[in-house]
Amino acid sequence: MKICLVGIENLPVLAPEYRQHNIAGEGVQQTLLGRALARRGHNVSMVVWDYGQVDGAEWEGIRVFKAYRPNAGLPVLRFIHPRWTGMWSALARADADLYYTSCAGMHVGLVALFCRRHRKRFVFRAASDSDCGRSRLLVRFARDRRLYAYGLRRADAILVQSVSQARTLARCYGLAGRVAGMLVE
Secondary structure (H helix, E strand, O other): OEEEEEOOOOHHHHOHHHOOOOOOHHHHHHHHHHHHHHHOOOEEEEEEOOOOOOOOEEEOOEEEEEOOOOOOOOOOHHHHHHHHHHHHHHHHHHOOOEEEEEOOOHHHHHHHHHHHHHOOEEEEEOOOHHHOOOOOOOOOOHHHHHHHHHHHHHOOEEEEOOHHHHHHHHHHHOOOOEEOOOOOO
16 A cells, blocks of 8 residues: 655654754654554655655655745745645655645645545544644644644544543544554554
């Protein structure tokens, strides 16, 4: 199966030569998952920020497609280009059967829209309690919160880490989450 992990900040975890950039916990989890899936014979790719790496380069059996540079574009307009256009272009180059992402944000909606349009499967994983409830959501702009909610509604599956997260997701969004805990250790 062709699986694409959408984790815009994952490259510094996967590729040692980019470790000068920030490393976050969810990037570590996604990279561990990607490595495990690749070891099991899946065709794994990632969509990440453009740090100047070669598009389609491979590390540890994972092909990496760059979406856009972290601060590229003009404020307000950059939501459309390069963020939306760059994300969709990278998702298309990955050409996966299933797209997986985690953490609340506009990217969840963008991935969901892409998957719906191209008849692909989409899985979202809640990375924290705040991803499950509207009042604690760590997403700055209303536009991005709406895209996130859209993405949740369009996900083929929503994975959560606990029964508490599943309850919060059901109460706040009216959606069922499947308790999956940490996918790799």
